[in-house]
Amino acid sequence: MSDLMKVSSNPHIRSKVTTSNIMLAVVIALLPAAGFGIFNFGLDALILIVITVATCVLTEYLYEKAMHKKITIGDFSCVVTGLLLALNLPSTAPWWIGVVGGIFAILVVKMLFGGLGQNFMNPALGARCFLLISYTSIMCNFDCDAYTGPTPLASLKAGESVNILDMVVGRTAGVIGETSMIAIVIGACFLILLGVIDLKIPGTYIITFVIFIVLFGGHGLDPAFVSAHLAGGGLMLGAFFMATDYVTSPVTKKGRYLYGVILGILTGIFRIFGPSAEGVSYAIILGNLLVPLIEKITMPKAFGKGGERA
Template identity: 65%
Template sequence: MTEMWNISSNPHIRDKRKSSDLMSLVLIALLPATIFGVINFGIDALKVIVLSVTGSVLTEYVYEKLMHKKVTVDDRSAEVTGLLLALNLPASAPWYLPVLGSVFAILFVKQLFGGLGQNFMNPALAARCFLLISFAGKMTDFTYDAVSGATPLAAMKAGESVNVLNLFLGKTAGTIGETSTLAILIGAVILLVFKVIDLRIPLSCLLSFSVFAILFGGHGFDLHFLAAQLCAGGLMLGTFFMATDYVTSPITKNGQIVYGCIIGILTGVFRFLGSASEGVSYAIILSNLLVPLIEKVTPPTAFGKGGKKHE
């Protein structure tokens, strides 16, 4: 035989765009939230971003060199992981948090499971949860306009009212990339226009969360409360940029809807029925673990079977 064929199990997904092209589009889509975060929180936010992205790229490069594997940093997935991790950190985070987080994300969640396409949960969110468990105080130390205070979600949990317009624009405390719903939505539009993602996961997530909030949020059909819950915390950032990760989300259409609904419901459970005020990160990584089961119970109809008969 003069040719060697690469044989792999189905399903097979074809796309003319390379991984680096898709990752570049994600980086571009994250720019509005990134730029706003730096403007909003200053030089400290920029330091966290630089450390996180650099740590992710260096970890991937060094590991692949030491393991004599092909160096894949040019696919830009490590940059995306580092940037997403940074956007999920407070600007006040000490230097070692983005460094430790980036090493954990790339080494333990991505590379040790085979690299790009093999990780079983979103690396950036897994690293954020690792840091939340290990450094809870540092990870929940939020400062806005040089004043330390509770996040809007914590304020609502305590029964206080919040300004929805400030939440939408980003004039509030929070992590570097989660505060401005407007900036996140601009990035989401970029992803949708260039068909990097579709609306199945985001819509099913936001709709299921909204229904859960109305039923169990304690405020009934209160549009002000619902809008505040949607705009506050990491729900928008997680829904559009991390729940839609190709590797850790279902490939079946019905599965994507089920997956999004599970994320929305779990987020509501953590926010309204648990002691924590936030829960998007845990909701997404728990849903990541359910993806094989979701795909197993939501297979597409085989070609030529189950269709309507035409007379």
Template identity: 70%
Template sequence: MSSSPHIRDNMTTSKIMLMVVIALLPASAFGIYNFGVPALIMLISTTASAVLTEYIYEKLMHKKITIGDYSAVVTGLLLGLNMPPTAPWWMGALGSVFGILIVKQLFGGLGQNFMNPALGARCFLLISFTSQMTTFVYDGVTGATPLALLKSGKAVNSMDMLIGTIPGTIGETSVIAIIIGAIFLILMGIIDLRIPGTYIVTFVIFIGIFGHFQNPAVGFFDAQYITAHLCGGGLMLGAWFMATDYVTCPITPKGQYVYGILLGILTGLFRLFGGSAEGVSYAIIISNLIVPLIERVTLPKPFGKGGEK
């Protein structure tokens, strides 16, 4: 926290988290429409498990019950949106328990976790159940995601990726639905453009320059190739809803720009030169771990004794 004077505001943690939940509803609704009842069951499973885990832990530890701040709801909902609709419900529930108990509560609860709990849970599930977490079915057909096709040099339909009629996780497919939620958060003053804007611009520059080296058939700054990368995978969901997590992103303005640049470079590296077609989750988690260093370097120096004159 910066030094005084401070501005008083009636905004509370519960109000902020509730607005994030509202902003996630378009992506959730489209995911349910796109993938049907299995998506609804998964979202209920992850959200209910996250809230229940937080309540039981705090009850057993004789701590103040904090499920009313909706942070557990946000964690569960985000994890559900990052799950394949074909994964069993218990897998999502297990991920929520890990995210809330291990990543969040054992490090002190809300405000003390060192990485985004939802992404920590997703990476835990990716490592533990790789096959189920990377198998996608759309319209009854098992197939590769557009990013996987793109990585193998095949053509993809960018319009389908924009609308969301593609295989993928429950909440990442429709860019339109995600942007609607993001605009709501911006208008409500919950997030600004520093982190997501810097993230996306850096990623576009990286993909525009190095996409040719990964796939020689792609020209420098190929518009269709860049658009497909922007619409594919969890980039938009991660940039607007997870990279902007108050707890795990820098609080300094300069630090937020550095953080966004780091996210864009890491995501580009993982997508183009890594073994997987996706890389958003790992990019955000690695950047979360570097946030203390970013803040230390970008912390404004005070004027006066011992500071700049």
């Protein structure tokens, strides 16, 4: 009997990686973009980031306390939501925008659907879209002490020339966390090296978007036009930090590639043919809604039920 193998309940393979480990890594990866945003826009950006993150943490704590649920703020998911939402806000937004957005993200998009793992869309992007619809003038006001006038993407859409180097470095108007392509890529490389994310979704997303604007952007294979679209707006922030959200992205390999293609096409449609110069937030939100269908058509069949042999 001593030679018999012990039998335990599943899962039989366990990992030391936890939700809190992953979320903490995402927070660290977002620090370069957040730090540059504070450097670029000043104290207003720092205040908005702190208020938004604090609102998300407090909202989750109070809801779980009131509903007599397990307190989960220690998994850092609410911190990630608050930080991502803050980085998607203009530094000129009043402090209460962070409060309204934080409450909507955590309470409406996340907790009312069951908490982490149950939300059907990215909470930060859901809140940003809600704020864009409800407070359009505030969310589209990027005039501050450092910069005035339209964002580079708005200028590009109007047919004006833009400084691509400034867009790559981040010396431009925009929301707090999207201006510096360098800072975003540094954080993305950190997550890739840790194995938190891979390039299936962001790589497919970016390549599809480039192909779309080359075909339909009206400038052909113009390096300056393509580079401006890659460096401008929230494409990089969305591709690496929000489209890769574990909860709202497909789990299947083919599904991730298909998801990236859909996001690239939607972003291209919104930017080229839409009235706004941006389109990443709405593209990812619509992509989130399509994830159940994507997984349904890309889920491999079990062997013996029509699936192929390995």
